[in-house]
Amino acid sequence: MINYQSIKPLLFKLQPETAHHVAECVLRLPNICQIPFNPFLESHFINDAILNQEIFGRTFLNPIGLGAGFDKNATMIRGIQTLGFGFTEIGTVTPKPQAGNPKPRMFRHIEEESIQNAMGFNNEGAYKVVQKLKQRFPFSTPIGVNIGKNKVTPEKEAINDYTHLIKTFDGLGDYFVINISSPNTPGLRDLQNEEFITKLFSEAKALTDMPILLKIAPDMEVDDAVALTKMAVEKGADGIIATNTTIDYSLVKHPFDIGGISGAVLKEKSFKIFEAIAKELYGKTILISVGGIDSAEEAYKRIKAGANLVQILSGLVFHGPDMIMNINKRLIELLEADGYKNITEAIGADRKS
Secondary structure (H helix, E strand, C coil): CCCHHHHHHHHCCCCHHHHHHHHHHHHHHHHHCCCCCHHHHHHHCCCCHHHCEEECCEEECCCEEECCCCCCCCCCHHHHHCCCCCEEEEEEECCCCECCCCCCCEEEECCCCEEEECCCCCECCHHHHHHHHHHHCCCCCCEEEEECCCCCCCHHHHHHHHHHHHHHHCCCCCEEEEECCCCCCCCHHHHCCHHHHHHHHHHHCCCCCCCEEEEECCCCCHHHHHHHHHHHHHCCCCEEEECCCECCHHHCCCCCCCCEEEEHHHHHHHHHHHHHHHHHHECCEEEEEECCCCCHHHHHHHHHHCCCEEEECCHHHHHCCHHHHHHHHHHHHHHHHCCCCCHHHHCCHHHHC
């Protein structure tokens, strides 16, 4: 196989969004033709019983997932599986198609191994994404559907976008994610309040049996984040994902004045929020940690803090497709070194001590 580090300088000469389209073209191939990807899949997908766990009625063969924002339109599901991910989250999907924000809207911070994006929920809309999911259903690994409101939808009507999407995608995934934490849709983060979440989960839980998770921003005050997520679980949320991208531009040397930052610089900020939430909610709901995870050691830290699962996104840009395989292999070593027979024994280990 091609060594990613040898081609990375060439990819980095492209605009980040162009490089993403190149990756998408490669990862779409298993979906549109019968290219023999099985040898690659077999060499990259780590299926060891020590990593298996049952969540939401599905088997997660390993805890490393692809976060939302990479496969916005469900075009790369099979290709992404070849990279070794235990689960995938598509989207963010909105009811109507939208082009997103003006370009350029994605930027690399190479020295900090981080990405700044102001994409703005660019996607083909619910109807087209549903058709793609139907073509690939059922899925060999769990799929989450990340949903958000259209930019043109007034805040007072936002709940209608979410309920419409839940009805539209009901039964076509393994869980929903309510995205009200992206910084790239004006006013979206204002929906991170008790009134909206109470009403949303009251209506959403009546529409589907699929689990519904809430994804929060890393820029909230810690006490506010804990209070909000605790309340969301009380109102019916089946899990919490912490966190989305940050608008703390002080984390990078040369920030742009738009969008949210993900990647290595988010590590400390994301973990701080996750740790506080886990202290309150570990054992009471499913917790997924995301933000700056770029090694097995960091993934293991989140797991022992209470994460059932973790997600990766920006790390792929800097470390390449072998990253997932390497994390899973090393994670097995870490679990075995600590005497665990299964990953479920390690989840929340730091909460028990």
